[in-house]
Amino acid sequence: MLYLRMNSPFIFGKIAKGNNFTNRAFEMKRLVANFDDKVNTILISPRRWGKSSLVNKSASLFKKEKNKYSVMIDLFNIRDEAQFYSYFAKKVIQETSSKPREWMDTAMSYLKRLSPKVSFPVNMTNDFEITFELRDKAEDFEDILNLPEKIARAKKIEIAVCIDEFQNIANFDQPLLFQKRLRASWQKHQETVYCLYGSQTHMMTTLFERKSMPFYKFGDVMYLSKIDSTYLTEYIVTQFKNTGKKIEPDTAKKITEEVQCQPYYTQQLAHIVWINTDKAVTSEIFERSLTELIEQNAPLYIKDTESLSNTQINFLKMLIESERKDIYAKELIQRYRLGTSGNVTKIRTVLINKEIIHLVNSRYELVDPVFRLWLKNIYFKS
Ligand SMILES: Nc1ncnc2c1ncn2[C@@H]1O[C@H](COP(=O)(O)OP(=O)(O)OP(=O)(O)O)[C@@H](O)[C@H]1O
Ligand SMILES: [Mg+2]
Structure with missing residues (x-):
């Protein structure tokens, strides 16, 4: 007998596409309109709420129109600034060329000053690497950062550059200087629009909403919500x-x-x-x-939980069991042995920075709903 096994119609841990992508109509409209109008977007949410899927889908809608291109850049394994420039240049060149033969010419004509070295990985006809000799000069960084705008003008196209896991730039050697460089170049662009997105809500918010930061008022800041x-x-x-x-x-x-x-x-x-x-x-x-x-x-x-201290765990227990807004209530601090109210503030800050808790309707909640279930039903019961 022939045994036909159906594949599961659900996916997780991958970009949601096609039948697996649901709703987000409102967010998609806003994002595509931003791309069209050249309004930069900053998209922020906790992990796994659907940022990558949303941007992916919106970018493919955008580039359905003639002369519109998208460049998807994922910083998840980019460790330093030099690596960023190589990867950025490569992706911009790749996504805006019609054929691999153009890659070398494009690199040579726009980035000549940086003596680009182009290499092709063995057995790969559709990929290449590009490296530069970067001096510590502003014009060197500008050449690379202005690449999409120059290509867009020359080819009479529009480009949406989407940079995922943007919070990773915090690990670069000089994150602030790096942000200043990006902002200085990108704010002048007219045919290129940027979408910067990532998790670690607290850090992303600092990057884009604090007045002293280079990316302050860079664009439309969108806090992604969950799906209804x-x-x-x-x-x-x-x-x-x-x-x-x-x-x-x-x-x-x-x-x-x-x-x-x-x-x-x-x-x-x-x-x-x-x-x-x-x-x-x-x-x-x-x-x-x-x-x-x-x-x-x-x-x-x-x-x-192994990486949390006892008082941090007690604090989570307090949140889960009491479901109260007032985390400073005296009797709670006593019952859950949280020390002083100064201590509570410290615990709260650490847990926010680790993206374990966040504020929802002026109440602190665990970000991960299943972690919450596990703590409640298993960990706190044993
Ligand atoms: N529009 C959607 N419809 C249905 N499921 C979705 C949708 N968006 C996301 N998901 C589900 O959530 C999962 C995570 O989505 P995605 O990778 O886009 O989130 P993310 O916010 O980029 O996550 P991370 O912070 O880990 O990068 C997907 O694998 C899918 O299971
Ligand atoms: Mg993602």
Whole structure:
């Protein structure tokens, strides 16, 4: 007998595309309009809320029009400024050329002063590397940073440069100087528009909202929200239906509620429920899948808690159990042995910087909803 196995209609940990991308209509409209109008955008959210997927989708909508191009740059493994310039130049050249033969010419004609060295990795016809001899001179950096604008003018095109994991520039040797260089060049561009996005909300906010910082008022600052439960519920029901399985809207809604509508975990939990279901989801399947979700992610949470002090953990316990706004209430400080109110402030700051807690409607909450479930149902119970 032929055994046909259907693939799961849910994805997580990858860019959400096609059928897997749901809603975000409002955000997409705003982002594409910014690209069209050359308004720079800064997009900020905690990890895994869907920044990369949203920008990816918006950039592909933008470049559907003639003479519009997008350059997607991911800083996740870029460690220093020199690496950034090489990668930036390479991506800009690659994405705006129609054929590999043009790469060398483009590099030579725009970046000649920097004696670019172009090399082709073995067995790769569609990739290349470019390195420079950078002196510590402003014009050297400017040549590279102005590259997209120069190409856009020469080719009469418009370019959206999208830079993911932007918070990583904090690890560069001189992050402030680097930001000044970027800003000085990019603010003059007219045919190129920038979208800078990343997590670590606290740090990103400092980079873009503090008056003393180079990127202050660089553009439209967008705080991405989670996806509304209604859309996620509909999405789950449809994905089940399209693969010949059945889930009640109420159960689908429960999936979104357990993970507080966080897009990544919604997909992960829906995936586990789907795998565990033959024909129709039962409440037993739902409960078992929720346990599996927590167990699958537990190793991460164990590691996270190991890096926290006892008082930091007590503070999280206080947040989860009391669900109160006033973190300085005397009886809470006593019950959870948090020391002084000065201590509470310190704990709060550390946990915000680590992106473990954040402020939602003037109440501190755990950023990761499943970490919260794990602490509540397993860690604090044992
Ligand atoms: N529009 C969407 N519709 C459905 N699921 C989504 C959507 N956006 C994101 N997701 C889910 O969330 C996951 C994470 O999305 P994405 O990688 O875009 O987030 P991110 O904010 O860039 O994360 P990170 O901070 O880790 O870079 C995706 O793999 C997918 O499961
Ligand atoms: Mg991302």
